[in-house]
Amino acid sequence: xxxxxxxxxxxxxxxxxxxxxxxxxxxxxxxxxxxxxxxxxxxxxxxxxxxxxxxxxxxxxxxxxxxxxxxxxxxxxxxxxxxxxxxxxxxxxxxxxxxxxxxxxxxxxxxxxxxxxxxxxxxxxxxxxxxxxxxxxxxxxxxxxxxxxxxxxxxxxxxxxxxxxxxxxxxxxxxxxxxxxxxxxxxxxxxxxxxxxxxxxxxxxxxxxxxxxxxxxxxxxxxxxxx
Amino acid sequence: xxxxxxxxxxxxxxxxxxxxxxxxxxxxxxxxxxxxxxxxxxxxxxxxxxxxxxxxxxxxxxxxxxxxxxxxxxxxxxxxxxxxxxxxxxxxxxxxxxxxxxxxxxxxxxxxxxxxxxxxxxxxxxxxxxxxxxxxxxxxxxxxxxxxxxxxxxxxxxxxxxxxxxxxxxxxxxxxxxxxxxxxxxxxxxxxxxxxxxxxxxxxxxxxxxxxxxxxxxxxxxxxxxxxxxxxxxxxxxxxxxx
Numbered sequence: 001x002x003x004x005x006x007x008x009x010x011x012x013x014x015x016x017x018x019x020x021x022x023x024x025x026x027x028x029x030x031x032x033x034x035x036x037x038x039x040x041x042x043x044x045x046x047x048x049x050x051x052x053x054x055x056x057x058x059x060x061x062x063x064x065x066x067x068x069x070x071x072x073x074x075x076x077x078x079x080x081x082x083x084x085x086x087x088x089x090x091x092x093x094x095x096x097x098x099x100x101x102x103x104x105x106x107x108x109x110x111x112x113x114x115x116x117x118x119x120x121x122x123x124x125x126x127x128x129x130x131x132x133x134x135x136x137x138x139x140x141x142x143x144x145x146x147x148x149x150x151x152x153x154x155x156x157x158x159x160x161x162x163x164x165x166x167x168x169x170x171x172x173x174x175x176x177x178x179x180x181x182x183x184x185x186x187x188x189x190x191x192x193x194x195x196x197x198x199x200x201x202x203x204x205x206x207x208x209x210x211x212x213x214x215x216x217x218x219x220x221x222x223x224x225x226x227x
Numbered sequence: 228x229x230x231x232x233x234x235x236x237x238x239x240x241x242x243x244x245x246x247x248x249x250x251x252x253x254x255x256x257x258x259x260x261x262x263x264x265x266x267x268x269x270x271x272x273x274x275x276x277x278x279x280x281x282x283x284x285x286x287x288x289x290x291x292x293x294x295x296x297x298x299x300x301x302x303x304x305x306x307x308x309x310x311x312x313x314x315x316x317x318x319x320x321x322x323x324x325x326x327x328x329x330x331x332x333x334x335x336x337x338x339x340x341x342x343x344x345x346x347x348x349x350x351x352x353x354x355x356x357x358x359x360x361x362x363x364x365x366x367x368x369x370x371x372x373x374x375x376x377x378x379x380x381x382x383x384x385x386x387x388x389x390x391x392x393x394x395x396x397x398x399x400x401x402x403x404x405x406x407x408x409x410x411x412x413x414x415x416x417x418x419x420x421x422x423x424x425x426x427x428x429x430x431x432x433x434x435x436x437x438x439x440x441x442x443x444x445x446x447x448x449x450x451x452x453x454x455x456x457x458x459x460x461x462x463x464x465x466x467x468x469x470x
Contacts, residue, residue, distance in 0.1 A: 126315035132276075133378070135329060136333060140332050145328075152319075
């Protein structure tokens with residue numbers, strides 16, 4: 001099974017996988033950040049007094065959460081070029097990494113909308129009332145009092161969202177991105193042994209996810225100190 | 228200064244206020260007392276606009292407080308300070324930041340100006356040395372004194388207190404009542420929902436007794452405690468005083 005393990009275990013191959021791992025990490029991190037911005041917008045939409053932003057936000061969250069990420073990646077992979085061609089008449093040389101970030105941001109945004117919404121709802125009602133009695137506007141109240149407290153509550157679930165994104169970034173190998181999983185497959189094909197690079201890839205994934213987990217517990221403890 | 232006319236408020240399953248009217252003059256210290264569920268907190272919250280009554284009007288200096296006239300309503304509310312049972316300090320800010328936040332954001336004070344005002348009030352409540360602590364490092368009594376200072380920093384003309392000592396350990400009640408007494412002596416108009424009969428009697432100059440959403444008695448403090456008129460007030464007083 002591990003026929004070529006010795007041969008595969010070279011500095012060059014390890015570096016190649018490490019590069020793939022770094023790419024997965026960067027794609028996941030970017031998607032997490034963009035998803036966070038989308039999440040804030042989505043949560044404000046869901047909390048809006050008006051029906052239209054509420055309906056849009058609900059529709060977005062339900063559609064994204066109700067369909068597989070792989071399908072979303074494939075749809076965006078084929079839809080964006082055809083829109084581009086439709087508008088400009090030119091063929092788009094597509095950057096699969098960019099597609100990956102776009103698809104995963106949109107996906108993560110839906111989940112983070114729910115995280116932020118529940119984080120905001122979890123802030124004690126007395127905090128809203130205190131802002132009201134002090135005359136703060138809705139915007140000041142959100143920015144200065146509610147969101148800082150909501151963010152503190154959502155740090156743990158956002159960390160686990162980050163871990164999910166790192167693992168899910170393997171899905172963009174299907175549209176030709178050479179991230180960690182695809183990198184392992186490339187090496188596997190070269191040496192006629194997929195098991196060894198797959199196991200190495202697993203180790204790389206674990207290094208990333210376990211470090212983020214550890215970082216998460218540290219941050220959580222630090223934040224809890226001020227409760 | 229504040230006039231409440233015939234306000235009604237219902238919550239699911241309860242008729243919290245059944246047409247309550249009340250007038251409070253400048254400089255008065257009015258205690259709202261009554262059994263739990265009598266509507267006293269609801270009345271206080273309606274006066275500040277934290278609750279919207281279904282009918283009836285509230286006037287401030289003879290001007291209607293109209294929820295639909297947002298700008299004016301805000302200005303009127305900003306003339307009142309509100310102190311909660313559970314303090315509601317902002318846990319993400321230090322004591323001084325809690326006090327400075329609204330003066331800077333709402334009144335547009337400069338940072339130094341707000342700092343001066345905040346330190347002045349923190350001195351008055353005896354907590355100047357806690358300025359850089361976060362609320363979680365304070366005792367209940369200290370939290371409530373900061374909450375009072377925070378409300379005063381907005382320079383209100385009337386202070387509303389919603390059971391300010393009910394969430395405190397017994398040994399901390401006095402320090403909060405002392406701060407409130409000083410405030411009363413300084414001439415602040417105050418409406419206080421309280422179970423502290425000693426405070427209502429000695430510091431307050433008027434008692435409004437509510438039961439089941441109605442004002443049953445409205446009398447000078449001493450008069451109310453020595454010579455209650457209604458059976459319900461007599462019954463209530465016999466229950467709260469253990470002799």
